[in-house]
Amino acid sequence: MSVSAEISSLIEPILQRHAWRPDRLVQILREVQEAVDFISDETAAHLAEALKIPYAQVHSTRDFYAFFYRENRGRYRVLFSDNITDRMAGNQALFEHMAKRLKLERGKVSDDGLVSIDYCSCTGMCDQGPAILVNNRAITRMTLRRVDEICDLIRGQVPLDKWPAEFFRVDDNIRRADMLLGTPHEPGKAVRAAIARGRDGMLAEMKLSNLRGRGGAGFTTAVKWEACRNAPATPRYIVCNADEGEPGTFKDRVLLQSYAGRVFEGMVIAAWTVGASHGFLYLRGEYLYLLQPLEAYLAGMRAAGLLGRDIGGVAGFDFDIEIHLGAGAYICGEETALIESLEGKAGRPRVRPPFPVTSGYMGKPTVVNNVETLCKVTEIAINGGAWYEAIGTKQSTGTKILSVAGDCARPGLYEYAFGVRIAQVLEDCGAQEAIAVQVSGASGVCLSEREFGRRIAFEDVPTAGSFMIFGKQRDLFEVARNFAHFFAHESCGFCTPCRVGTVLMKEIMDKIAEGRGTQYEMNELLRLQQVLKPGSHCGLGQTAGNAVADTVQKFRPAYERRLAETDFVPAFDLDAALSRARELAGRDDAAAHLGEEA
Amino acid sequence: MNAPMNPRKLRITTTSLSGCFGCHMSFLDIDERLLELAALVEFDRSPITDIKHCSQHCDLALVEGGVCNAENVHVLRELRANAKILVAFGACAVNGGLPAQRNHLDVGQCLSQVYRTPDGSATAIPDDPELPLLLDKVYPVNEVVRVDYFLPGCPPSADTIWKFLTDLLTGRTPRIEHPLLKFD
Amino acid sequence: MSETSNANSFSIDGQRIPFTPGQTILQAALAAGVYIPHLCHHPDLKPHGSCKLCTVIVNGRNGSACTQMAMPGIEVENNSPTLNDRRRVLLQMLFVEGNHFCPGCEKSGNCQLQALAYDLEMLAPHFRHAYPVRPIDTTHPDVWLDLNRCIMCELCVRASRDIDGKNVFALAGRGVDSHIVVNSPSGRLGDSALSIDDAAVHVCPVGAIMVKRVGYAVPIGERQFDEQPISRQVDYLAARHIPIVPVAATEER
Known part of the structure; x- marks a missing residue:
C-alpha cells in the first residue's frame, strides 16, 4: 500500500505548496489528479499520511466530487456537457460519434488506458454549445468535424496545450448591456469611493440601495453584511460564490472573464464594510480556464494597492483573495456546502442556523455573495444607494x-x-x-x-x-426528464428525501419515457414532490421536483401521450429479467419468454 | 363476527409462489376460527383444495411468496386476472423476503454453481421447457401485478390473519397495528 | 395571553411544552413525554438533521425538530395525518434503498427503523426495491458491519468522532452512492481502531453494526419495542445513553 517514487515526487511539490494543510484537501486532490490522472486508494492513503488525517476522510472527499477519479479514466478524460440545451444542440449524436471513432463505451477507459468519455452536468457554455470538457478544459461549439479532430489529437497523444486555441475560445456574447455590462470599468474607483464613504457610510448606502442577492434566494445584501459585521468573532471572511452550476446559467463566467475587476473590487468593498481580512473566490471546476487570468488579475490589483496591506492607503485595511476550485458538485453552490468544500471536505450542506454570517468558514463570520451581487456593490459604492434604488422595481432594485x-x-x-x-x-x-x-x-x-x-x-x-x-x-417531458436526471446525479445524499426521492423520480420519468408509465406513475411523481419539497434539508431537494411538477401541470399531454393503455405496468421488464437464465439454459421456446401483460 | 350482508359465500383463492408455505400454515393456525370462516367463504384454487386453476370470479386472492421465476409470474397473473382483491400475503410477497437474499448474486453464477457436474469439471444447466426459468432477482408481488392490500409478517400470525380477514369480510378497511403488525 | 406564550414554553399540537433555553424542539418534547418520530437523533450526540423523520411544522414552516431550537410561544404541528403520511414515505424510501429483511436480522425488535414502521403502520415499502449490492465486513473480532442495513444516519460516524475520539467511520460517496467507509489503510473494520467498548458500536439504530456472538440471546418477543410501540417509549428514547450494551453482551463479558 504505497505509491511509486514517481508519483510521490509529483505529489510532494503540491503538498508543499499547500503547506500540508488538511483544509486544502479539495485543492490538493484537484492538483494531484491533474498531475497523476487519478487518485488511487494508494495515493489517497499516501495523502492521508502526509496530511495526518484519517484515510476515510480522504476517501470521503475524493468520492464526493464528480471530477475526482478513484480509478484510471485515461490521460484524456472527455466529458460531454449534458444540459438540455446541449441535448437540443445535438450532443448525443456527437457523443455517439466520438464513442464509435474511439471504440469506447460510456464511462469505460480505452484498453490502452489513453482515453475515456462520459457525460457531465451543464458546463455553463449553453450559448455556444454543445460543449465538452477535456481534463476540465472547456471546448465549445462542438461539431462532427471537431469531434474527428479531437479524436485524432487524442490518438496522436498531442498534449492539451498544443491543441488549436480556437477550440478553447469562449465568447462573451453580450447582447444587451445596461448599467453593469455597458459601463466602462475604472480600476480602483469603486474601492476608493467606498473608502471615502467610510465603513458606516458604505453600509448605509447598501441599505438604501436595497440590493438583493443575485444567486436566486434574493436575501438583502446589507442585512447579511451587517450581521457579519456585528458578529464578534474574527477573522471575518468574504466568499465570492462562483460555483455557477445551475443548468443554463453562464453570466458569472462572462463577468469573471471580462469584468473581473468589478467582482474583486466588490469583495474588497465587502471586506471594508464588514471588517474582513481574507477572501475566497470559489470557482467552479468547469471554469478552470479562468484560473490563470484571474490569478494574474489579482496580482495586478496587489501591485496597484487594491489588495494586500493598507489597501487604498488606509492603514490597517488588509485584505487578500485566494481562488479555490470546485470539482464537479452542483451542491457546492449552496453556501454552507461551499464552505465545507473550502475547508477541504465533501460539500454537504450544514444545519442552519447558525448561518455563515456568524459561523461560516472555520466557524468564523463569513459573507457569501454571488459574483453578480458583488459587481452591483461597485455601482452602489460609486453612485450611491439612492441612485441605485431608483432603478428596477420597488422590491427588486437595479x-x-x-x-x-x-x-x-x-x-x-x-x-x-x-x-x-x-x-x-x-x-x-x-x-x-x-x-x-x-x-x-x-x-x-x-x-x-x-x-x-x-x-x-x-x-x-x-x-x-x-x-x-x-x-x-x-418536448417538455424530455426537458423535465433531463432535469430529473440532473438532480439524482447531484443530490449530496445527506438527507433521506433528496437522496432517495430524486432517484425514484428519475426512475419513474424513465419508465414513462419507455412507454411503461400509467396514471399510477403520474400520481407517484406528485406524491414524491409532496415529500421532496417540504422535507428536504436544503434548496436542492426542495426544488428538485419543481420542473416535473410544473410540466405535469402545464404540459400534461407530453406525459399522457407516453402512457401505456393499461392501469398497471410491472416495475421492471419481465422478459429482460429472464434473459440471463434463458441464455445459460440455451432456450428460446415460448415458455422462456414473458410478455408485459398476462 | 357479524354475518356479511351478502349471503353469497366469498370465493377465496390462495397460492404460494417463492415462499415456504409458512404463511399458509399460519393461516391454518386460526384453528377453530376456520369453521367460522368456512361459513362465510369457500376456497377456490388453493393448496388447501388442490384445485389447479382459478375459476373466473374470485373475490379474494392471498398470494404468499415473492416472484422468482416465470411460472410464478404466470400463476400470479392468473390470480390477479380472476380475483377482485389481491393481497400480498407475508414478508416474501411484500419485499422478496429470504429468497431475495440471492438478489446480490448473479443468477448465472447461481445456476452454474448448482448445475456443476459432480467432479466440478463442467456445468449442465437443463434446457427442458417444462422447467421454469429463473428471473434475475426475486421480486415482490407488487412489482409484477397491482396489489390491493399488504399483510406483512414472516409469517403473519394467525391473529393478524384473522383480524385482516374479519375486517375485510365485514366491510372495514383492514387495519393491522401493534402488536399484530410484524415484519418477522 | 394563552399559556403557550409563556417565556419558557411552546406548544406541540396544542399541548404546552416547557423548555430550557438551548434545548431543541425534539429534546424539549422528549423531556415532556411527547413523542416525535426520529432516527438520526441520539441524546448523547449533537443534532444532525438528516433522516428528516422528525420534520414538524413550526409556525407554518417545515423544519427538523432535532435541529431547530425551542423558542417561546412557537406553535408546532407534529402528530398530524399530513406529517405522518410524509414520514411513512420516508420510511418506505429507506426500506427500498437498502436491503432490509427483518426475518433474518438479529436487530429485529430492537430496531428503530422497524419500530417506526410499525408505529406508523407502514405495511409495505411501496416503491421499487433497489436491491443494492453492498458489502458485509466480518474482519473485526467482536463486531460486524452489514452495510445492507445502513440508513446513512451517521450516528456511528458522530459517536466515533465525538465520543470515542477515533474517527473510525466516515460517510463517503454522493447521492444514492453514499456509503459508510472504515478508517484503516485496508478499509477493513478488522484493521481499524474500533473496539467493542466504543460508543460507535452501540449506537446503530438498525442492524448495520452488530456485536458478534450474541445472536438471539434475547428471544424475539421480549425485545425493546415488542412490549410497547416506540411512540409510547418516550422515557427510554430521552434517557438512553451510550453504551446501549446488549443484554447478552454484558452477560458474556
Missing part, C-alpha cells in the same frame, strides 16, 4: 443579467432593469415560436406561453439568471 439559451436566434447575456416581461426578452433574443421558458435553471420555474406576460423580479418570477427557451418542436 438590473439583472439573464443567461439566455435554447431556441432563439441570439443566445447570450441580456441585462435588463428588473421588471422586464418574459415576452420582451423573447422578442429581443429572437425567439418567435417559444412554447415554454425555464427560468432560473433546473431548480426554477417552467413558464408556459400564457405566462409570458409575467415579469422578472423577486416579487413575480425570481431568477438566478438562467433563461432557457423551448420552441414548438420541443
Whole structure:
C-alpha cells in the first residue's frame, strides 16, 4: 500500500505548496489528479499520511466530487456537457460519434488506458454549445468535424496545450448591456469611493440601495453584511460564490472573464464594510480556464494597492483573495456546502442556523455573495444607494443579467432593469415560436406561453439568471426528464428525501419515457414532490421536483401521450429479467419468454 | 363476527409462489376460527383444495411468496386476472423476503454453481421447457401485478390473519397495528 | 395571553411544552413525554438533521425538530395525518434503498427503523426495491458491519468522532452512492481502531453494526419495542445513553 517514487515526487511539490494543510484537501486532490490522472486508494492513503488525517476522510472527499477519479479514466478524460440545451444542440449524436471513432463505451477507459468519455452536468457554455470538457478544459461549439479532430489529437497523444486555441475560445456574447455590462470599468474607483464613504457610510448606502442577492434566494445584501459585521468573532471572511452550476446559467463566467475587476473590487468593498481580512473566490471546476487570468488579475490589483496591506492607503485595511476550485458538485453552490468544500471536505450542506454570517468558514463570520451581487456593490459604492434604488422595481432594485439559451436566434447575456416581461426578452433574443421558458435553471420555474406576460423580479418570477427557451418542436417531458436526471446525479445524499426521492423520480420519468408509465406513475411523481419539497434539508431537494411538477401541470399531454393503455405496468421488464437464465439454459421456446401483460 | 350482508359465500383463492408455505400454515393456525370462516367463504384454487386453476370470479386472492421465476409470474397473473382483491400475503410477497437474499448474486453464477457436474469439471444447466426459468432477482408481488392490500409478517400470525380477514369480510378497511403488525 | 406564550414554553399540537433555553424542539418534547418520530437523533450526540423523520411544522414552516431550537410561544404541528403520511414515505424510501429483511436480522425488535414502521403502520415499502449490492465486513473480532442495513444516519460516524475520539467511520460517496467507509489503510473494520467498548458500536439504530456472538440471546418477543410501540417509549428514547450494551453482551463479558 504505497505509491511509486514517481508519483510521490509529483505529489510532494503540491503538498508543499499547500503547506500540508488538511483544509486544502479539495485543492490538493484537484492538483494531484491533474498531475497523476487519478487518485488511487494508494495515493489517497499516501495523502492521508502526509496530511495526518484519517484515510476515510480522504476517501470521503475524493468520492464526493464528480471530477475526482478513484480509478484510471485515461490521460484524456472527455466529458460531454449534458444540459438540455446541449441535448437540443445535438450532443448525443456527437457523443455517439466520438464513442464509435474511439471504440469506447460510456464511462469505460480505452484498453490502452489513453482515453475515456462520459457525460457531465451543464458546463455553463449553453450559448455556444454543445460543449465538452477535456481534463476540465472547456471546448465549445462542438461539431462532427471537431469531434474527428479531437479524436485524432487524442490518438496522436498531442498534449492539451498544443491543441488549436480556437477550440478553447469562449465568447462573451453580450447582447444587451445596461448599467453593469455597458459601463466602462475604472480600476480602483469603486474601492476608493467606498473608502471615502467610510465603513458606516458604505453600509448605509447598501441599505438604501436595497440590493438583493443575485444567486436566486434574493436575501438583502446589507442585512447579511451587517450581521457579519456585528458578529464578534474574527477573522471575518468574504466568499465570492462562483460555483455557477445551475443548468443554463453562464453570466458569472462572462463577468469573471471580462469584468473581473468589478467582482474583486466588490469583495474588497465587502471586506471594508464588514471588517474582513481574507477572501475566497470559489470557482467552479468547469471554469478552470479562468484560473490563470484571474490569478494574474489579482496580482495586478496587489501591485496597484487594491489588495494586500493598507489597501487604498488606509492603514490597517488588509485584505487578500485566494481562488479555490470546485470539482464537479452542483451542491457546492449552496453556501454552507461551499464552505465545507473550502475547508477541504465533501460539500454537504450544514444545519442552519447558525448561518455563515456568524459561523461560516472555520466557524468564523463569513459573507457569501454571488459574483453578480458583488459587481452591483461597485455601482452602489460609486453612485450611491439612492441612485441605485431608483432603478428596477420597488422590491427588486437595479438590473439583472439573464443567461439566455435554447431556441432563439441570439443566445447570450441580456441585462435588463428588473421588471422586464418574459415576452420582451423573447422578442429581443429572437425567439418567435417559444412554447415554454425555464427560468432560473433546473431548480426554477417552467413558464408556459400564457405566462409570458409575467415579469422578472423577486416579487413575480425570481431568477438566478438562467433563461432557457423551448420552441414548438420541443418536448417538455424530455426537458423535465433531463432535469430529473440532473438532480439524482447531484443530490449530496445527506438527507433521506433528496437522496432517495430524486432517484425514484428519475426512475419513474424513465419508465414513462419507455412507454411503461400509467396514471399510477403520474400520481407517484406528485406524491414524491409532496415529500421532496417540504422535507428536504436544503434548496436542492426542495426544488428538485419543481420542473416535473410544473410540466405535469402545464404540459400534461407530453406525459399522457407516453402512457401505456393499461392501469398497471410491472416495475421492471419481465422478459429482460429472464434473459440471463434463458441464455445459460440455451432456450428460446415460448415458455422462456414473458410478455408485459398476462 | 357479524354475518356479511351478502349471503353469497366469498370465493377465496390462495397460492404460494417463492415462499415456504409458512404463511399458509399460519393461516391454518386460526384453528377453530376456520369453521367460522368456512361459513362465510369457500376456497377456490388453493393448496388447501388442490384445485389447479382459478375459476373466473374470485373475490379474494392471498398470494404468499415473492416472484422468482416465470411460472410464478404466470400463476400470479392468473390470480390477479380472476380475483377482485389481491393481497400480498407475508414478508416474501411484500419485499422478496429470504429468497431475495440471492438478489446480490448473479443468477448465472447461481445456476452454474448448482448445475456443476459432480467432479466440478463442467456445468449442465437443463434446457427442458417444462422447467421454469429463473428471473434475475426475486421480486415482490407488487412489482409484477397491482396489489390491493399488504399483510406483512414472516409469517403473519394467525391473529393478524384473522383480524385482516374479519375486517375485510365485514366491510372495514383492514387495519393491522401493534402488536399484530410484524415484519418477522 | 394563552399559556403557550409563556417565556419558557411552546406548544406541540396544542399541548404546552416547557423548555430550557438551548434545548431543541425534539429534546424539549422528549423531556415532556411527547413523542416525535426520529432516527438520526441520539441524546448523547449533537443534532444532525438528516433522516428528516422528525420534520414538524413550526409556525407554518417545515423544519427538523432535532435541529431547530425551542423558542417561546412557537406553535408546532407534529402528530398530524399530513406529517405522518410524509414520514411513512420516508420510511418506505429507506426500506427500498437498502436491503432490509427483518426475518433474518438479529436487530429485529430492537430496531428503530422497524419500530417506526410499525408505529406508523407502514405495511409495505411501496416503491421499487433497489436491491443494492453492498458489502458485509466480518474482519473485526467482536463486531460486524452489514452495510445492507445502513440508513446513512451517521450516528456511528458522530459517536466515533465525538465520543470515542477515533474517527473510525466516515460517510463517503454522493447521492444514492453514499456509503459508510472504515478508517484503516485496508478499509477493513478488522484493521481499524474500533473496539467493542466504543460508543460507535452501540449506537446503530438498525442492524448495520452488530456485536458478534450474541445472536438471539434475547428471544424475539421480549425485545425493546415488542412490549410497547416506540411512540409510547418516550422515557427510554430521552434517557438512553451510550453504551446501549446488549443484554447478552454484558452477560458474556
